[in-house]
Amino acid sequence: SMKYFRHGQLDESAFDRAEIAAKAILDEALSRCPRNAWDVAYGSSGTVGAVGDILSVAGWSQGIIDREGLTWLKRCMLRAQHVDKLRLEGLKEDRRAVIGGGVSVLMALFDLLDIDVLHVADGALRHGVLFDMLEREDEHEDVRATTVRRLQKNFGVDLTQADRVRRVALELLAQLSPDVPEHEPTRIRRKLEWAAQLHEMGALISHSDYHKHGAYILDNSDATGFAVSELHRLSLLVLGHRGKLRKLNVDFDDEAFAMQLMCLRLSVILCHARRDPESQPLKLSCSGTPDRQFKLELPADWARQYPQSTHLLNEEVQAWQKTTWNLVLQMD
Template sequence: MTNENLAAIDIGTNSFHLIIVKILEDGNFEIIDREKEVIRLGEGNTGDIKEIKESAIQRAIETLKKFKEISDSHNAEIKAVATSAVREALNKDEFRREIKEKTNIDIEVISGTEEARLIYLGILKSVPIFNKYSLCIDIGGGSTELIVGKEGIIQFSNSHKIGAVRLTQKFFPDYELSKERINDCKEWVKGEIFSSIKQIKNYPIEVVVGSSGTINSLGFLVYSKNSNTDQGYTILNNFEISSADLKSISKDILKKKSYEDRKKIKGLDSKRADIIPAGAIILQTIVDELNIEKITLSDYALREGIVIDELQKKGFLNKFPDLRDIRMNSIMQLAKSSKYDLDHCLHVSNLAEQIFEQTYHIHKLDEENKEYLNAASILHDIGYHISHSQHHKHGQYIIQNSELLGFNENEIKIIGNISRYHRKSHPKLRHKEFSSLNSQSREKVEKLSAILRIADSLDRTHQKLVEKISIDNNDKEIIFNLYCNGKYPEVEIWNLERRQKLFEEIFDLKVRIKCS
């Protein structure tokens, strides 16, 4: 690439999205800017999108001028892709020509099959589904994509002309709801997806992922209702919504018969109050037809897929990582963004892993918990650049307000709490962030933070004096046999003796140290 930055523009039926990414040395990318504008390209049509109206074209031009200016400010190469509305419009060539003349942006119109491929690429980068049979549902303004994939290969995909904007115009043109209109819409959706549902049932689906604005909006409504808040939730990626929660939210939406009433729904963007009923009907119908129990949300979709596709073409990305790689890339990206002794933290992570692997019979935690410990170990000093004395608390805040791809909200909270308790106070129920976890998660935090305290103590001087640990134990004590690189770790042992109490309390074992 001639530029080190890339801008991806998703020209959708409902809205236009821009993301700008910085290409990193390892071939991955970091999102450095975002923008979104509701355009409604398909306005004025009733179901089928036959023509893009002049008013919509002018809105598109003004928005794309802004997107071009933002992209140029980042010296970013632009890749613009158009989907359902432009794909179907009889005047799509005129639309593309006018956009090129007024903005100097070339638009590529992609097929429904290509749209599904790019969506799957994006989802694979944000949700840990690579090794699983996955059903991906993406509800846009003009179409809904149903995708079945495993290990980066699409097994089945279909693009259906049932988007939130399209069905709003067809069944709720004045934005008013009635029982008859709702039933007609449901039956229409059932008919449109019938053949796909039949084929999808032939696959052993292990996880269902939802992406794009409609599904993420419904997910946020679920979160708002369950947490009794409409603000402060930023980590939607990997958030799970149950079929029961979805049904409850859908009922709440469809009870609000008027557009004005729906604008008052807590947690709903007022710009979606007109099209959210159709979107809810589409998703609820798919869930009902396939007996889906839960949906995992993805922040990434088409526009991120565009980025990944371009990077693959340029030779930057050669393969898709499995779950652990997605998580590790995200952790390391956050770690490298802050100034602290990362080499020390990586060594602590290695020591913590040695302890974890030799104490399965004591802590009784599975491999996934080792990843939480690894993440917390690498990030445990990330708060240093804010405050030395309170870095454990600042670190927790940074972790819990960062986008750690591959981890869901609860997992990020667990990691943040483990990091917070690597020093100073033991976990206590009076601590808000700790008490917000359920009992199982609190137990994980207690056990893993106890291990992290031991590991961190054993590199107190940041000199990596302790290279290896072997562990023996009986019913009353645990013995840490330390293998050193030549110099006696006097400070490390002194520090461990000061900080071993949490481990002793949690596991009911007296800690002893031997040094070779």
């Protein structure tokens, strides 16, 4: 900012020169992070947080920076012509002098890495966490998996039941794989897996309403490797794995979340007797927007053999009628 926006002047040529300089430095990063070689882009601290705050106040989604927002912000700065004349709600005084250079670097990053959406990390990430975010797509190196195991141990989770529910939930999700958004299968599977592993963690506090206790714990945990938004997603799945769905107060337009929640709830039902269920004959399918319907096919002889599970599945049909999605049971 001091080099290209001298004396606080904000003009097109300054932005152009600053962006070119940033790209010259960032070019080498393309060898490690080429376009389309990653799923989610995170930004940490400093200007990223400042820009995120400004856009949020201006009406953009909380915790999100996109191209449209950056373009709008640059136009505002060009109209102001000088940082002292810049009137932007959410802009803190300690960021005013450096906002020009920061926005230039962000625009260079968006262009070089072909970023459409940048997620703002909550607070400054301590040393090493960004590296974890880059590497954790390898399941064997994922620090979040270690954190989940630690939480299971700390809260006395029944590991056999947790693994049973996890396994059945993933089997159901696999049946929905053609309907899972193309860029999201790994993330959807892992979050469902972790939610299943932790769904009973609140039982250590009280068996009554244990799902509520578990959700509260996740929303208030210092869980290494997890972004706050990820923990909240897990807490919603844990909260919603049983009981009425209206307590979630979420947007069921998120098809990925609806799929995760459906698979988790069905798995908990099928595993309610705390023994391995005969789930192979069951077939789960999904019709997304505009139908918003899940269909569970089960053989008639299976329904007769497992009347308790069938009863719980019929109750599940009623539960989903309170949402924008439907669950249909088809007995052959």
